[in-house]
Amino acid sequence: MSAALARPGRPRGLALDQPLIVLALLLCWQGAYAYAGSSAITSPLATIAYAASMLQQGWFWSNVGATALAFFYSLVIASLIGVLAGLGLGLWRFAGDVTEPVLAALYTIPKVTLYPLILLLFGLGLPAKVAFGVIHGVIPVTLFTLAAVKGLPPVLLRSARAMRLSPRQTLLHVLAPAVLPEIFTGLRVGFSLTLLGVLIGEMFASQKGMGFLILNGINLHNVKLTTAVVLIVVVTAILANAGLLAADKRLRRQR
Amino acid sequence: MADGLAGTASVPGAASLAAPGSPHASMRGVTRVYPGAAPVHALGPIDLDLARGEFFSVVGPSGCGKSTLIDVQAGLAVPSAGEVTFEGRPVSGKVPDGIGVVFQEDASFPWLTVTDNIAFGLRRAGVDPAEVRRRVEYAVGFMGLRDFARAYPVQLSGGMRQRVCIARTLVLQPRLILLDEPFGALDQQTRLLMGDELLRLWRETRATVLLITHALDEAAMLSDRVGAMSARPGRFVDLLETGWPRERDSSLVAEAGFGAITARLWSHLRAESLKAMGGAPP
Ligand SMILES: Nc1ncnc2c1ncn2[C@@H]1O[C@H](COP(=O)(O)OP(=O)(O)OP(=O)(O)O)[C@@H](O)[C@H]1O
Ligand SMILES: [Mg+2]
Numbered sequence: 001m002s003a004a005l006a007r008p009g010r011p012r013g014l015a016l017d018q019p020l021i022v023l024a025l026l027l028c029w030q031g032a033y034a035y036a037g038s039s040a041i042t043s044p045l046a047t048i049a050y051a052a053s054m055l056q057q058g059w060f061w062s063n064v065g066a067t068a069l070a071f072f073y074s075l076v077i078a079s080l081i082g083v084l085a086g087l088g089l090g091l092w093r094f095a096g097d098v099t100e101p102v103l104a105a106l107y108t109i110p111k112v113t114l115y116p117l118i119l120l121l122f123g124l125g126l127p128a129k130v131a132f133g134v135i136h137g138v139i140p141v142t143l144f145t146l147a148a149v150k151g152l153p154p155v156l157l158r159s160a161r162a163m164r165l166s167p168r169q170t171l172l173h174v175l176a177p178a179v180l181p182e183i184f185t186g187l188r189v190g191f192s193l194t195l196l197g198v199l200i201g202e203m204f205a206s207q208k209g210m211g212f213l214i215l216n217g218i219n220l221h222n223v224k225l226t227t228a229v230v231l232i233v234v235v236t237a238i239l240a241n242a243g244l245l246a247a248d249k250r251l252r253r254q255r
Numbered sequence: 256m257a258d259g260l261a262g263t264a265s266v267p268g269a270a271s272l273a274a275p276g277s278p279h280a281s282m283r284g285v286t287r288v289y290p291g292a293a294p295v296h297a298l299g300p301i302d303l304d305l306a307r308g309e310f311f312s313v314v315g316p317s318g319c320g321k322s323t324l325i326d327v328q329a330g331l332a333v334p335s336a337g338e339v340t341f342e343g344r345p346v347s348g349k350v351p352d353g354i355g356v357v358f359q360e361d362a363s364f365p366w367l368t369v370t371d372n373i374a375f376g377l378r379r380a381g382v383d384p385a386e387v388r389r390r391v392e393y394a395v396g397f398m399g400l401r402d403f404a405r406a407y408p409v410q411l412s413g414g415m416r417q418r419v420c421i422a423r424t425l426v427l428q429p430r431l432i433l434l435d436e437p438f439g440a441l442d443q444q445t446r447l448l449m450g451d452e453l454l455r456l457w458r459e460t461r462a463t464v465l466l467i468t469h470a471l472d473e474a475a476m477l478s479d480r481v482g483a484m485s486a487r488p489g490r491f492v493d494l495l496e497t498g499w500p501r502e503r504d505s506s507l508v509a510e511a512g513f514g515a516i517t518a519r520l521w522s523h524l525r526a527e528s529l530k531a532m533g534g535a536p537p
Contacts, residue, residue, distance in 0.1 A: 155360040159420075161331055162356040163376040163427070173379060177366045 042227045051228040066208040071198045074133025078194050082138045086145020096146055107139045124205045132201025137194030144186025148179035181251045188244040278304035279463045280431055285337035287323050296488040298323045305463050312466045312474035315484030316531035321467045325433045329356050355429030357437045363408040363416045370404045373422045394422040414441040434466045447505045450477050475516040476507045483523040486531040493523050
């Protein structure tokens with residue numbers, strides 16, 4: 001999956017693509033508004049205005065803080081577990097060969113089936129939100145890391161042995177730089193999915209956070225609130241992902 | 256054990272060709288079988304003594320175990336039977352100090368520039384930075400990589416990457432250099448010139464060289480001795496001495512004896528290559 005990303009340089013026309021996509025999304029949004037009316041969704045302009053007013057309010061920021069905290073914990077835990085598990089499974093080839101299809105299968109089952117279990121285990125609040133985030137993010141990080149280690153050309157490790165590197169030096173100076181770009185891609189995918197998991201967790205298992213605001217808006221028929229929060233989340237996620245993608249490309253420039 | 260006897264018998268005069276005194280590196284009855292559901296007998300039995308400072312080449316049909324031979328001599332693979340030594344000490348499971356290996360595959364590190372690739376081993380060994388710079392600069396020039404010192408491997412051709420790998424090994428100043436088809440990715444002209452450079456380097460460093468090649472003329476021109484290997488499991492079917500002077504270069508290809516050596520190698524390899532490809536020898 002890295003081959004397409006590996007080409008150095010920027011594809012032409014990208015500068016034009018992004019505004020076009022934004023314009024298309026706005027048109028779709030306006031279309032949805034025209035179709036469903038203000039009981040389901042608010043118009044782009046009204047939403048942007050309301051979102052801007054929310055940014056000046058304390059209650060909004062305390063919800064942002066709750067989501068950010070849960071997301072931070074989830075991302076750290078999912079990344080740590082994913083990278084370590086991927087490295088371990090990749091280096092212990094047999095275990096990796098056995099687990100990879102299992103992980104891939106696990107990845108495709110709808111996580112919704114696990115929600116009751118998590119609620120039973122963690123109750124409501126931060127731990128449950130974090131758990132939701134982790135179960136969504138950890139498997140892609142593991143799979144990308146595992147693929148990175150398995151895809152490592154054996155001759156690189158043989159070179160390390162031929163140059164009499166210690167295991168520590170091999171890990172630090174050959175293995176780590178060789179798998180880093182692939183792992184970073186895994187973290188980038190894990191980032192989006194972890195955020196998704198946390199938001200879902202907040203809808204099911206919390207009284208605070210962006211996910212809670214979205215659900216709350218729906219329950220109270222506060223369409224303005226729901227649409228504005230969704231807008232802010234989407235914009236934040238897109239910006240973060242664009243940043244990570246740029247970093248990803250930088251990492252791969254030499255490959 | 257019949258195998259072992261057959262292996263020794265098929266190398267007439269191998270012992271007499273060995274250097275006087277103790278060999279720099281040696282293999283005694285070495286075989287390598289890749290284990291598995293259907294074990295693959297890849298190599299041997301092999302008996303070989305490399306004299307200190309000797310240039311020895313191995314030619315053999317594809318898949319006959321040449322790379323396996325290098326792995327075993329380097330300590331990268333453990334022989335299934337037999338003994339391997341380097342400078343009088345047994346080799347097994349670990350690459351001894353003083354052996355340098357250039358692999359058949361591209362082993363350049365894609366995340367490092369040409370310069371950093373070449374300096375890699377020296378830096379890990381804790382060599383003084385000034386000395387690293389001196390040796391790397393020399394190697395970069397020697398290998399004709401001056402214009403690409405700051406380039407990354409992806410920006411280089413296959414042959415240039417292989418030169419980076421050769422340089423990375425040479426700067427470590429190994430006393431025994433194992434080269435596994437290092438010029439495989441080069442065109443004939445560059446190959447001959449690189450051969451000249453290799454000879455110059457060999458004379459200057461006084462290192463022992465074990466070169467695997469599929470080019471018969473290269474083996475004939477570069478070597479003091481050439482070993483011709485059978486189809487898998489590879490054994491030496493012929494060990495011939497070229498008798499070239501130590502001061503030599505690619506102009507040897509015009510010598511009268513050169514054609515005779517190449518012809519003799521081909522007479523062995525033709526039959527073995529046919530076997531390796533599944534055909535019957537004529
Ligand atoms: N890891 C392995 N597991 C099983 N069999 C192997 C392995 N590596 C090599 N072999 C087998 O051992 C034999 C010798 O392989 P080797 O790579 O040493 O040949 P070679 O002479 O270097 O070939 P080439 O000229 O193509 O480089 C081959 O038949 C190969 O299929
Ligand atoms: Mg080979």
